[in-house]
Amino acid sequence: MxxxxxxxxxxxxxxxxxxxxxxxxxxxxxxxxxxxxxxxxxxxxxxxxxxxxxxxxxxxxxxxxxxxxxxxxxxxxxxxxxxxxxxxxxxxxxxxxxxxxxxxxxxxxxxxxxxxxxxxxxxEAIAGTGATLLDTRKTLPGLRLLEKYAVRMGGGTNHRLGLFDAPMVKDNHIAAAGSVTAAVAACKAAGLANITVEVDRLDQIEEALAAGADRLLLDNMDVATLKAAVALVAGRVPTEASGGVSLETIRAIAETGVTFISVGRITQSxxxxxxxxxxxx
CATH class of the missing domain: 3.90.1170.20 (Quinolinate phosphoribosyl transferase, N-terminal domain)
Structure with a gap:
């Protein structure tokens, strides 16, 4: 199966x-x-x-x-x-x-x-917007493969399976490395590719792109900020909205032009x- x-x-x-x-x-x-x-x-x-x-x-x-x-x-x-x-x-x-x-x-x-x-x-809530629904690693311990299978059966798309199969530089990595640039450079030096970088402010976007991010995770941004972020990125890399997404808000988020929307609650809740x-x- x-x-x-x-x-x-x-x-x-x-x-x-x-x-x-x-x-x-x-x-x-x-x-x-x-x-x-x-x-x-x-x-x-x-x-x-x-x-x-x-x-x-x-x-x-x-x-x-x-x-x-x-x-x-x-x-x-x-x-x-x-x-x-x-x-x-x-x-x-x-x-x-x-x-x-x-x-x-x-x-x-x-x-x-x-x-x-x-x-x-x-x-169904984002049908016609062009955005793709992703799951997350917010799964019950031991049930990840089953829960991600269920997401596919519901028409969603699987994000990375775990920490092993795709690099994602998040806020704690940035804090520990000292900067977005340092964290991305270290990942590239380790031979990692297709690097996603999490940003939660507009002023981080250009630094992340200049550092070589292959995808941006736009974390906990409201709709207005997401629209501004998508405009700043201007199609240079795919964008992913994440954080605080619900059935009530997902359509408006999708209409900002983001490429992906990741939703933890579809497995977690x-x-x-x-x-x-x-x-x-």
Whole structure:
């Protein structure tokens, strides 16, 4: 599903957390006590609100970890918005196993679909402006690859994965290095390319460009200042607006002419999508 992501290991760790340390139906004390060993269940995962699903390819991994013989069928693709009431996934198998896996599977699907759904709303809010929505590194520890996948399913674009794959000179780097010029020069001396430099004042722009910045991150600027910054840059490098972006403000920010808008809240603060597991024929 995701390059570099070990779905089996993730699912095993998530189930073990819920089942007392082992990936075993016996960890669900309620299911073991209340449900006959031979009972079967047919169920669907259903959208209870309009949403953009993300994470459906993980659902067979969850359920088959506890019932390898269960039948699994995706009824909707990731990344395509659906209406409330839409059936997303069907599973049929041993009742104890499916119910033991239910919460872990739903937690994952609800979280990722919440990110995709909120991302889609931001993308739609800037449609036609030419600006591109980016995510950030504001992700839950251990879930970055999954959350960035969900952003893509919502129509957003991934920013750098971490500190390792793209240089970004931020205010603390500048303070420690002594100046924008010194920080950028040190990055170039280390052989780094495609350097983004964060600026939060208009008077930093020319210094950053003269130092060799390949992209400017315009941090926490209001709309008027962003317009002035874009005019000063005059297309010499791409620009990225960041900080304090919301659904209410993103359209005005996009209309300033910035190339990118990075939004931490699409991963950091997305509410879980309302998805439930219901009996099915």
């Amino acid at each position: 995701i390059e570099g992501f070990n779905a089996a290991a993730f699912v095993a760790a998530t189930l073990a957390e819920d089942l007392g340390g082992a990936v075993s139906v016996e960890g669900d004390v309620t299911a073991m006590a209340a449900i006959p060993e031979t009972a079967t269940l047919s169920a669907v995962l259903a959208a209870r609100q309009p949403l953009t699903p993300a994470g459906l390819p993980l659902m067979p991994v969850f359920f088959q970890a506890l019932d390898p013989d269960c039948h699994c069928e995706s009824l909707a693709p990731d990344g395509v918005p659906v209406a409330a009431g839409t059936w997303l996934f069907h599973v049929r198998g041993r009742a104890r196993a499916l119910l033991a896996a239910e919460r872990a599977a739903l937690n994952t699907l609800q979280h990722l679909s919440g990110i995709a759904t909120l991302t889609r709303r931001h993308v 997305a509410p879980a999508a309302d998805i439930g597991m219901d009996d099915a024929p």
